[in-house]
Amino acid sequence: MTNHDKNLNQAFDVENLPKDLFTFEKATDDAEGLTTKPISFWQDSMRRLFKNYVAVVSLLIIVVLFLTAIIAPMLSNYTLTGRVNQDYYKFAQLPPRVPVLEHFGLFDGTLIKEFTQGSLDEVGYASDEYKIVGTFTRNRIEYLKVKEYTYKYLDIEDRYFIFGTDILSRDIWTRVWYGTSISLLIGVYAAIIDVLIGVIYGGIAGYFGGTKIDDVMMRILEVLYGIPSIVILFVLFMFLTPGIVPIAIAIALTGWIGVARMIRAQFLKLRDQEFVLAARTLGASDTRIIMKHLIPNVVAQIIVMASFSIPSAIFYEAFLAFIGIGLDLSKPSLGVLINDAISSTQGAMTYVYQLVLPSLVLSTLMLSINLLGNGLRDALDPRMRNN
Amino acid sequence: MTRYIGRRVLQMLMTLFLIMTILFILLKVTPGSPFTNPRISAETRAMLEMKYGLDKPILVQYVIYLGGLLRFDFGESIIIIKNYPVTKMIFEPLAITARLGLIALLIGSAIGIFLGALAALNRNKFWDHFNTIIAVIGVSVPSFVIATILLLLRKQFPIVPIIFNKADPAKGISLLDEIRSMTLPILSLSFGVIATISRYMRTELVEVYNSDFILLARAKGLNRTQVFTKHAFRNALIPIITVMGPMLVALITGSTVVERFFGVPGLALLTIKSINVKDTFVTLGAELLYSAMFVMTMLFVDIAYGFIDPRIRLVGGGKND
Numbered sequence: 001m002t003n004h005d006k007n008l009n010q011a012f013d014v015e016n017l018p019k020d021l022f023t024f025e026k027a028t029d030d031a032e033g034l035t036t037k038p039i040s041f042w043q044d045s046m047r048r049l050f051k052n053y054v055a056v057v058s059l060l061i062i063v064v065l066f067l068t069a070i071i072a073p074m075l076s077n078y079t080l081t082g083r084v085n086q087d088y089y090k091f092a093q094l095p096p097r098v099p100v101l102e103h104f105g106l107f108d109g110t111l112i113k114e115f116t117q118g119s120l121d122e123v124g125y126a127s128d129e130y131k132i133v134g135t136f137t138r139n140r141i142e143y144l145k146v147k148e149y150t151y152k153y154l155d156i157e158d159r160y161f162i163f164g165t166d167i168l169s170r171d172i173w174t175r176v177w178y179g180t181s182i183s184l185l186i187g188v189y190a191a192i193i194d195v196l197i198g199v200i201y202g203g204i205a206g207y208f209g210g211t212k213i214d215d216v217m218m219r220i221l222e223v224l225y226g227i228p229s230i231v232i233l234f235v236l237f238m239f240l241t242p243g244i245v246p247i248a249i250a251i252a253l254t255g256w257i258g259v260a261r262m263i264r265a266q267f268l269k270l271r272d273q274e275f276v277l278a279a280r281t282l283g284a285s286d287t288r289i290i291m292k293h294l295i296p297n298v299v300a301q302i303i304v305m306a307s308f309s310i311p312s313a314i315f316y317e318a319f320l321a322f323i324g325i326g327l328d329l330s331k332p333s334l335g336v337l338i339n340d341a342i343s344s345t346q347g348a349m350t351y352v353y354q355l356v357l358p359s360l361v362l363s364t365l366m367l368s369i370n371l372l373g374n375g376l377r378d379a380l381d382p383r384m385r386n387n
Numbered sequence: 388m389t390r391y392i393g394r395r396v397l398q399m400l401m402t403l404f405l406i407m408t409i410l411f412i413l414l415k416v417t418p419g420s421p422f423t424n425p426r427i428s429a430e431t432r433a434m435l436e437m438k439y440g441l442d443k444p445i446l447v448q449y450v451i452y453l454g455g456l457l458r459f460d461f462g463e464s465i466i467i468i469k470n471y472p473v474t475k476m477i478f479e480p481l482a483i484t485a486r487l488g489l490i491a492l493l494i495g496s497a498i499g500i501f502l503g504a505l506a507a508l509n510r511n512k513f514w515d516h517f518n519t520i521i522a523v524i525g526v527s528v529p530s531f532v533i534a535t536i537l538l539l540l541r542k543q544f545p546i547v548p549i550i551f552n553k554a555d556p557a558k559g560i561s562l563l564d565e566i567r568s569m570t571l572p573i574l575s576l577s578f579g580v581i582a583t584i585s586r587y588m589r590t591e592l593v594e595v596y597n598s599d600f601i602l603l604a605r606a607k608g609l610n611r612t613q614v615f616t617k618h619a620f621r622n623a624l625i626p627i628i629t630v631m632g633p634m635l636v637a638l639i640t641g642s643t644v645v646e647r648f649f650g651v652p653g654l655a656l657l658t659i660k661s662i663n664v665k666d667t668f669v670t671l672g673a674e675l676l677y678s679a680m681f682v683m684t685m686l687f688v689d690i691a692y693g694f695i696d697p698r699i700r701l702v703g704g705g706k707n708d
Contacts, residue, residue, distance in 0.1 A: 227406050230677060
């Protein structure tokens, strides 16, 4: 020990320095001697994100879908479960019809039906209510492919059902957008629960990495990871009461493990870096190090993980609905609607719009969230690219 | 290496044991018994429960089940087929599911490897973008939507049957009929495989092409075809083979949709059925089987990685980080 150190030690009791001698100081720009304004990490990331036109388009699509999901059911004249008209036999299974587009042959309120010559005569179309578009033979019987101008045939030419109506004469437009909002809600809930549990669990394990706590926590995780998610879902579905939150929790229970493992790995890596050592040397508590130094360094990865969590939760929910575990019919998600359409149309080509439209919305939603997630990953953490 | 494998196997058995215990407790505490049925009177129910030992405390039932497991006895089905051993009951559906999964894996991987290689060799050209689109659709379009599209396509071209036919000479269903009826389920299963494998293949091949030994091979004067077949392709294939194992398990555990859609009498349908009628031992057996396949595959992958990359052995398991 040099003389100088000895003097210092006499002046201060190094072991027990009073806390009020220290304050946290903010780093300022002029302290660094920079001449231009520095760009923060987030500004830089956002700049990268907005250069990626696929991500921007996806973001736009998500915003449009999101807003439509909120606004469309509100503006609609029809309700989720109510029939569009008292005369529900007449108003069942109407094809989609959209005001302007109908003149271009799209969504023009027509159905392609199959008739034999005899059954066609029985229906008794007026001459402007149908058009024969083709013939084919099946089992040696000649069939006609007939384009039916359904709205004209039923004398309801003043009505427009944008996505048509289903077998119970409910408005599909209203139902699809209502379903979209429910699917989105489940996705967001599940992602939040996922990330919350994952960050807390993985954070604790990672911060205390190498100790007994970490060991026990990882063993538990390994056991849970060893259970296929299908088994977890099967087991949960014995306990579940159908509802948005229970379903979201069930989905999150299979999803948080990935987040926890990622966060733990990141924490293990970051924990041993110099800036954490510096913070600890300056007397920062564990909580402060975790909250102020470690978490901000993994926020980017958390966002990326969450953005992939949402579509996979929506996917899982649709899957659950398909195998019959999902929500009840009073709160139909897109998955429930698709499942409904599959069973009510029995795969009949004529009414395939009932199946295609919700599927299309679901696929577009998942596609754009996935693409935005890709964009976010590239923008926030370029090192993760191509993984 | 032997010690490492031994430790991992022990760990795996522990994991399976814990899973079994958790599942057992969960299944036992769920409300309702197989005999919860308005047509069964309380006395009959009590008698039936006594007969199958369901009236004993959970701990005793657990010990009995555990004893059975040691003799490879997974209990008996109570409802679906009365007094039929679960082991036999599960075997046939598993064989069907596994066969579908394996064929889908092989076909999907072949197409996926081809598409991925095509994309890597034509970077930023048509095939590359095509590959990206396939991959994105693969993760974005739910499997039942793909199954529906296939179903609609087949309505236009009725070449193959929709519903799965089990080969059964007694009913006049030949093996060829079964193979034909497997087409649609296999196609819908293999789509996900194509999407994943082609993505992997592209990434791996691009990485291999950036490495020094390819440069060396080119410098030696080998032509492009030789470099591709002798050096690049083989090296890119190694990681693909390691993902194929888990993928097969994913196909087997994830075939629920396809099984329901095309009426394939597979393991997932059996599981759902057993849950619905509360045939506990069938549920337990099927879920244990799922878990065992999953855990064992992860073990094999880890060991395979250990052989390929000796660094993992020293740290003791790449799974922890």
